[in-house]
Amino acid sequence: xxxxxxxxxxxxxxxxxxxxxxxxxxxxxxxxxxxxxxxxxxxxxxxxxxxxxxxxxxxxxxxxxxxxxxxxxxxxxxxxxxxxxxxxxxxxxxxxxxxxxxxxxxxxxxxxxxxxxxxxxxxxxxxxxxxxxxxxxxxxxxxxxxxxxxxxxxxxxxxxxxxxxxxxxxxxxxxxxxxxxxxxxxxxxxxxxxxxxxxxxxxxxxxxxxxxxxxxxxxxxxxxxxxxxxxxxxxxxxxxxxxxxxxxxxxxxxxxxxxxxxxxxxxxxxxxxxxxxxxxxxxxxxxxxxxxxxxxxxxxx
Numbered sequence: 001x002x003x004x005x006x007x008x009x010x011x012x013x014x015x016x017x018x019x020x021x022x023x024x025x026x027x028x029x030x031x032x033x034x035x036x037x038x039x040x041x042x043x044x045x046x047x048x049x050x051x052x053x054x055x056x057x058x059x060x061x062x063x064x065x066x067x068x069x070x071x072x073x074x075x076x077x078x079x080x081x082x083x084x085x086x087x088x089x090x091x092x093x094x095x096x097x098x099x100x101x102x103x104x105x106x107x108x109x110x111x112x113x114x115x116x117x118x119x120x121x122x123x124x125x126x127x128x129x130x131x132x133x134x135x136x137x138x139x140x141x142x143x144x145x146x147x148x149x150x151x152x153x154x155x156x157x158x159x160x161x162x163x164x165x166x167x168x169x170x171x172x173x174x175x176x177x178x179x180x181x182x183x184x185x186x187x188x189x190x191x192x193x194x195x196x197x198x199x200x201x202x203x204x205x206x207x208x209x210x211x212x213x214x215x216x217x218x219x220x221x222x223x224x225x226x227x228x229x230x231x232x233x234x235x236x237x238x239x240x241x242x243x244x245x246x247x248x249x250x251x252x253x254x255x256x257x258x259x260x261x262x263x264x265x266x267x268x269x270x271x272x273x274x275x276x277x278x279x280x281x282x283x284x285x286x287x288x289x290x291x292x293x294x295x296x297x298x299x300x301x
Contacts, residue, residue, distance in 0.1 A: 002030075002038060005147070010155045012162065016106040018049070020154065022147050024057075025095040038276075040091045041067045045279040046083035046260045048220045050102045050115065050211060052126070053078055054154070056142050057096025062122050063088045066262075077126040077138045081118030082211030084220075086262040089278075098141070098150060104217070105172045108209045109163050115211035130161070171195055171202065172209045176217070184222030185246035188214045222246060223257050226265060227279050238265060 003024040009017040027040055054077050061071030067088045108115060111129060118124055126134035137157050144150045175191050191214070192202055203213050210217060222245050229241055236244075242253035257265045261277075268277065 007147075007151055010159065013155065013158055016103060016109055016162070017158070018101040018103055020151055021099040021101065023095060023097050023099065025091065027092050028094065042089045042091075042276040042278050043067070043262070044080075044083070044087045044089055045224075045262075045277055046085065046220050047224050047279045048082070048212065048217055049104055050082055050107050050118070051080040052100040052102070053080065053097050054100075054138060054141050054150075055095075055097040056138075056150070058093030060092070060095060061090040063090075064120075064122065072123070074123045075125045077134055079118060079121070079124040079126060079129065081121040081124065082115065083120055083122075083260075084212070084216060085120065085260060087122045098147075098154065100154065104176050105169065105206075105210045108169070109165060110158060110161050112163075114208040116207040119211045133157075168205055169209060171197065172205055175202065175206070175214055176210075179214070179218050179221055183225045183245070184218040184220075186218065188218065219256055220260060223260055224279055226253075226257065241265075 003022075005022040007020045007022065008014065009020065025038075030038060053074070055074065056076075059074050059076060061073055063069045063071045064085070064087055067090075069088070071088075071090050113129070126138075137153065140153055141150050144153060174195065178186050178191055188202075189199070192199055195202065197205075206212060206214050206217065212220070225245055226241060229236060229244060238254070239250045242250040245253060247253040247256075254264050254266075261268055
C-alpha cells in the first residue's frame, strides 16, 4: 500500500543531496480495502530544506490556505522552495514519485539563481529553471523501467550541472553547522563576530544560498526540535518543552510554533482527524487516543 525507500546519491553529490526518497502509494487500493489509518491530506511544516520532486505517477494537489481550501495541481517536475509557513498536500490515484532532499544551502551549487526567489513557492516548474532539459529528464524518468535507472538519470543530470564551489559557501556552512549543533539556540551576533562579517552581509548570503535569513533558520531548527522531543518524550509538558528549546516562556514558544505550523502545538498533537503532518523530512501520524493529553506520533516513512 505505502512503500518508501531512501537511496543515497553518488559520492560527488553527497555534499549537496541528503538522499533520494522513492514513494509509491496506491490510494485507490487503500480506499478499496477500507483502510482509514493513512490520511490523503498531509500538512507539510517548514524544516529548513529545499526539495525537488519528479512525479511519474498521478500528480497531487497543494494549498497554502488549509486542508479544506481550494487546491492546485502540482507539476510533474517541480521545486519546493524554503517554507516559512505550512502547505497542505492532497493525494489521490496512484502516487509514484522521487523526492530529492537537498542539504541546506547546497542547491545553490546547481542553480544559477538566488534561493530567496523561491521562498514559500510550493511548486516551481523545473523547466523555468533548466529549460527543455528538465522536460526531457521527466520523459526519460517516465520511460525508465526500474527505480535504479531513474536514480542513475538524476545522478547524471545533477552531476552535469554541478558548479564550482564558491568560497562564500564556507560562511553559510559554518553558520548552519553551529545552528544545527546548538539546535538553533545560538547567538547570531556571536557568529558574525567569529566570521568577521556584518549582520547584513551574513543575512544576504543566507537569503541567496539558503532562501532564509539566519534568524529564520534558527527558529525553524528550534521548532522542529519540538517534534523530536515529543517523539522521544510524548508526555512532556509544553512548559517544559518551551524551556528545553530555549524559550523564556510557553507563550513565546506557542506563538512561534503556530507561525510555522499553522496551529498551536497542543491542537496539532491532539487532533483525532488522522491528518498526517510532515516535518524534518519524515512523516508522523497522530495517534487517535482517548487520553486528551496524548501527543504521540509514529514514523510512517
